[in-house]
Amino acid sequence: MTPKLKVALAVAVTCALASLPWLASATILQFSISTLLLATLAQGWNIIGGYTGYASFGNSVFFGLGSYGTAIAMVQWHLPFGVGLVFGAVLAVVFALVLGIPVLRLRGHYFAIATLALSQVMTAIVSNLEIAGRNTGLVLPLLNGDPLFYELSLALLVLATLTVFWIAHSRFGFGLIAIRENEDAAASMGINTTLYKVLAFAISGIFSALAGGIHAYWITFIDPVSAFDLSLNVKMIIMTVFGGPASILGPVVGAFVLSGISEILSSAISSVASLFFGAVIIVAVVFMPRGLADVLRRFRKTGWRYFSENVKKYRL
């Protein structure tokens, strides 16, 4: 495919997605909004987890900060939604800068453990803030406009994907990949690793926070436990890894496919849906540990052997 054709295809797909509110039922629209938000979160995680190689469990904190930033601005200060979104994103950037500098000095497991604690800490902090409604949470005004939420979520996902596209083709992105492959070597090549990592963390945080803000206004109610929910972070990781980390469209495809499977399972075989969902993930990790993107790339050459080779290559 020529680059021109690729761009045309991307624009066409985006336009088709944008016209969904006029075609689909309200139920599908609901499902689509949450899928688009999940895809945005996965794409955000892709920047810090996929490209930079830092397995962050702190992205659900960004999501929570975005939710609370928007909710506080709207409920306590009576500001418009747009201002709330920006406020949430600013909170996320400040958080990324202040905490990124000490936390990003940790590598490997230590970084994961440190970020794992962050969402617990945030739950405790927010539970004691009068302005955040303490433990009881905040109730946002009701807006009857699912098409609006859909278009906003879609726009955010497009923006996130374009950002990842830019990262993948820029000096900045190559720097991040270098850090992932060998941080000491990257530093000796003259990359300011701390700056690069903190920037990647902040960009990742902005998208998570914006998704959080849209989600809060859409769902109309947030409390500390649901806003800083760690299982959301796990979902981001699963979707990114399923689709293909450090690829441009992998996380998006991963989020779409897994959300779809989960939705079909939960409506078709309600009670054991989560069991099947778990099985799908295990099978995916065993047979295609490098994600869907890698399958597409290499399947043509190796055929069905691709799966058996993976099992051999990555066996424990």
Place this chain on the structure above:
Amino acid sequence: MKRAIGCLATLLAMSGVAHAQNTVTLGASVQETGALANTGRYYRDGYNFAIAKINESGGVKVGGKTYKLALKILDNQSDSNLSVRQYVQLLTQDKVNFLLGPFASDFALADSSVAEKYQVPMIQGGGASDQIFSRGYKYIFGTLPVASKYFGSTIAMMGKLNPAPKSVALLYADDAFDVSVAAGTRELIRKAGLKLTEDKRYSSNTSDFSTLISEVKSSNPDAILVSGHETEVLNFIRQAKSLNLSPKIYSFTVGVPTADFRKALGADANYAFGMTPWLPSPTNKDQYFGDAPAFVKAYTQKFGYEPDYHAASAVADVEAFAKAMQAAGTLDPKKVRDAISHVNFGSIYGTIAFDSAGQISLPQTVIQVQNGQVTPIYAQGIMISKPQYPMPLWGKR
């Protein structure tokens, strides 16, 4: 006679199927799996049981036509995002007529927004948070007593004790529900003119209360009110015994009515006060079930476990819809909504009537464990039986 009615009902049902599908469908998304499934089942079974019973009695007459009730229930896997989506699906895809609620306040908060958006009434019996009713929503009604009034009847009863307690310590867990209970209780304590000696929040799932108990002991209040979870309450009582904390009265929001509570504490469960919004008393008459004891018997037989107030509340939700549809004489959601706000009937759960915010006024009945038995003590201004008060010291039991 009963058999004759049964036959008639079957005939009616068959003719209904033969002629036209005169069915009113109620939709609900409840926790059938996941973390909250243990309580979610009360709602699933309560809804199903009430609907079966109403259909057995001939269904619901709406504007001259007889309708059968049907239930469309979805499993939200204890995931509140999924439950919001399922309520939208129930309204737009499955075209249910009205909505029944999920279990738990945070679910009810999010899901009631769907009812409000689509202007279809939802009656929920699973959320007790005050926030559900403080948003000015018109399409949400609730049959659980609200959190802020949980200790209302306990504090009213304390005024009638001799000698009446003068000072109170308030302890509560730090989750949304217990914080709302505490906020309401603080106000009630102030209004009753009692002295609040301690006002302490502890983190949920704490198992060590020794510091808290020492603090409370030094201020020596007459009464201790605890709002928390069952395991915390058990630990609190065990440690109160070992640290010899003996107030004149202590009361707990949860735990006391259950059999597990008495089993876990044995004789130490005695004298503990608690509360329940529902006791299966024969004075709770009901059009469909006869009365509350008959309901408990039938329910236990059918589902193999005893119902508690969640199940009774779920039954009341279904009955409220039946009454409201009959009164409205139409299935128009807006008119049924107005009819719900005017219903006033007796059920196994108690008298169902909603105020302008959509809440039910159902005072908690104060209970006490006396000689290993749960004894109702006080409700609606009446002392039902004599409380064992003051509590004897631990050494003298």
